[in-house]
Amino acid sequence: MTTGWGYPDFDDHEGVHLFTDPASGLRAVIAIHSTKLGPAGGGCRFWHYADSNQAITDALRLSRGMSFKNAMAGLPMGGGKGVVLADANRTKTPEMLKAFGRAIDSLGGRYVTAEDVGMSDTDMVTISSETKFVTGLPVASGRAGGNPGPSTALGVYLGVKAAAKRGLGADSMKGVHVAIQGVGSVGGGLAELLAKDGAKLTLADVDADRAATLAKALGADVVPTEEILAIAADIVSPNALGAILTETSIATIQAKVIAGGANNQLETREDGWRLHARGITYAPDYVINAGGIINVCLEYMGQGDRAEVEARIHKIPDRLNEVWDESDRSGEPSSAVADMIAKRLIGRG
Structure with missing residues (x-):
């Protein structure tokens, strides 16, 4: 692993992006570890951190893990992760989520988000109002996707x-x-x-x-x-x-x-x-x-149904x-x- 920028968990990441939106209170990190196999897929974590360095470290570690997870699962996606820094009260607003959607959109499809700790499929719907690079959205019964x-x-x-x-x-x-x-x-x-x-x-x-x-x-x-x-x-x-x-x-x-x-x-x-x-x-x-990312990856690609998701999960x-x-x-x-x-x-x- 290459240590860089003072962060031991920096592993030749392709990009580490910091976003702020004063109007909504958004503070977020999007780390892209690899796009070798496809767009960097990985959920967004909504969490209260003691300081911003902890949030960046978490994004670095989680995005690297997503590169490895997607590769081992045979998915055509690289690895990335989003982290939205919550305040002590875990205040989350539609405006904040929309600002995060705009942040994702500014990366032009290099990162695709989904829900992780502190996020829901309803939150993904709000984010999707600002970007198409989102998955884990509510789906009809029997379809791939939805809550991972x-x-x-x-x-x-x-x-x-x-x-x-x-x-x-x-x-x-x-x-x-x-x-x-x-x-x-x-x-x-x-x-x-x-x-x-x-x-x-x-x-x-x-x-x-x-x-x-x-x-x-x-x-x-x-x-x-x-x-x-x-x-x-x-x-x-x-x-x-x-x-x-x-x-x-x-x-x-x-x-x-x-x-x-x-x-x-x-x-x-x-x-x-x-x-x-x-x-x-x-x-x-x-x-x-890897079951969750298998589910939302197939949703994002528009491939397969619930039976295909479960067949792939059974290969774990x-x-x-x-x-x-x-x-x-x-x-x-x-x-x-x-x-x-x-x-x-x-x-x-």
């Missing part, structure tokens, strides 16, 4: 089952203990699917009421968020924000498998080696969580097994193997 959350959850669910087979030798999820960090659109959907399979679930979320409500519905346990990674479970599934697998947290993990939908789970590349050294089966995040376990097989052969951690394959696909290997 359920598609991401399906892919993560399939990936968790593949990881359980790989790391635990489990042919069924019945009785397998899964600790889920974050029960929003993705983690909550995952929990519901695993509950149907008879898995034992422990949930945690920064919104304690949300976790408690879902746990009651599914017969799951609840623990505080600061405890979820270290509990005695078979699988830990991170589905909240990133950089939670650190030198400190990895040392406390009791699970044999880590498989979840959160982006950028590893704080550093070295943390992939730490997991590998401990014999923990790790599902690289941008491989397992195959890609994970390819990564794990190569990890076994090479002795490299699965995170490093996935990076190597993705870099080759975008012409940077």
Whole structure:
């Protein structure tokens, strides 16, 4: 990785664009990592950051992850990410969203947005009033597109089952203990699917009421968020924000498998080696969580229907097994193997 402009996560990005619109209060970052395979596709995150440098770092990391995710999913899109800096009250207005749409439009199609944390398909409709370079819009039943959350959850669910087979030798999820960090659109959907399979679930979320409500519905346990990674479970599934697998947290993990939908789970590349050294089966995040971008990419291209989306999502376990097989052969951690394959696909290997 090339460190540039004082940001360690700068990885020869093609462009990092900063936008302000005083009238609406918009402050936003759009990072374009690669357009080698097509326009830089990646959602927009609406989040309150301690300072603007954190927002830029997040955009850099997330856009690189999108390059790798889209490449590994076989999609004709590069990688980009938008970040809208929210105030402490998470104030979001139509005027702000329209200003962000104009910012996207000024890039001439090099970046295509969709919803991410803090954004909805309704927000995408507002943004689309100012630019055509947007996807994840509400669609008719059976069509590709719409809210990517359920598609991401399906892919993560399939990936968790593949990881359980790989790391635990489990042919069924019945009785397998899964600790889920974050029960929003993705983690909550995952929990519901695993509950149907008879898995034992422990949930945690920064919104304690949300976790408690879902746990009651599914017969799951609840623990505080600061405890979820270290509990005695078979699988830990991170589905909240990133950089939670650190030198400190990895040392406390009791699970044999880590498989979840959160982006950028590893704080550093070295943390992939730490997991590998401990014999923990790790599902690289941008491989397992590709379901959402598969859904909105097919929507943007006007190709396929819901059946085609799900057929592509069902290939996620195959890609994970390819990564794990190569990890076994090479002795490299699965995170490093996935990076190597993705870099080759975008012409940077």
